[in-house]
Amino acid sequence: MRAKIFVVLESVFLGLGMLVLTPSMNPTSSVGKTGSPLQAQTSQTSSTIVSQTSSKGTQPKPLAVWECTTSWYGEDFDGQPTANGEIYDMYAATAAHQTLPLGSIVRVVNTRNHRSQIVRINDRGPYVGGRELDVSYGVARRLGFDQRGLAKVRLELLEVPSHPSTDHRN
Numbered sequence: 001m002r003a004k005i006f007v008v009l010e011s012v013f014l015g016l017g018m019l020v021l022t023p024s025m026n027p028t029s030s031v032g033k034t035g036s037p038l039q040a041q042t043s044q045t046s047s048t049i050v051s052q053t054s055s056k057g058t059q060p061k062p063l064a065v066w067e068c069t070t071s072w073y074g075e076d077f078d079g080q081p082t083a084n085g086e087i088y089d090m091y092a093a094t095a096a097h098q099t100l101p102l103g104s105i106v107r108v109v110n111t112r113n114h115r116s117q118i119v120r121i122n123d124r125g126p127y128v129g130g131r132e133l134d135v136s137y138g139v140a141r142r143l144g145f146d147q148r149g150l151a152k153v154r155l156e157l158l159e160v161p162s163h164p165s166t167d168h169r170n
Contacts, residue, residue, distance in 0.1 A: 074137030096123035
């Protein structure tokens with residue numbers, strides 16, 4: 001039990017560290033309420049770190065915001081390699097998305113209970129129609145939809161890496 005708690009805490013601190021230290025880019029076009037950011041924008045580079053904050057001054061200002069349906073994946077994939085070559089940890093603050101660059105940082109907000117979690121995109125998927133994001137089991141549990149399996153969420157793109165990771169599943 002202590003090992004699992006340690007892994008979760010380590011993953012959270014790693015994700016937060018990446019959010020602060022990783023350079024990002026700022027897409028020039030915004031996204032409406034549904035859909036995903038224009039993928040052409042991800043080819044731009046920038047060395048600035050997202051440091052803009054909301055009017056409350058507590059959270060980074062999103063580069064893009066949209067809503068989608070998310071699911072989670074867990075034990076069947078735990079210990080398997082992800083698209084960026086990492087080993088999947090079902091308790092880590094990570095997610096899979098089909099088109100966002102690997103290494104992107106996204107805030108996922110459950111629209112039902114308003115719980116949120118910052119995750120790093122390290123895998124590709126989901127491969128089920130009508131779903132745009134697959135989060136780890138640990139994230140689903142923290143967002144309160146692990147029992148339901150699916151949730152409507154708001155995605156807030158916080159950071160896109162200036163040098164996207166190589167997708168190892170070519």
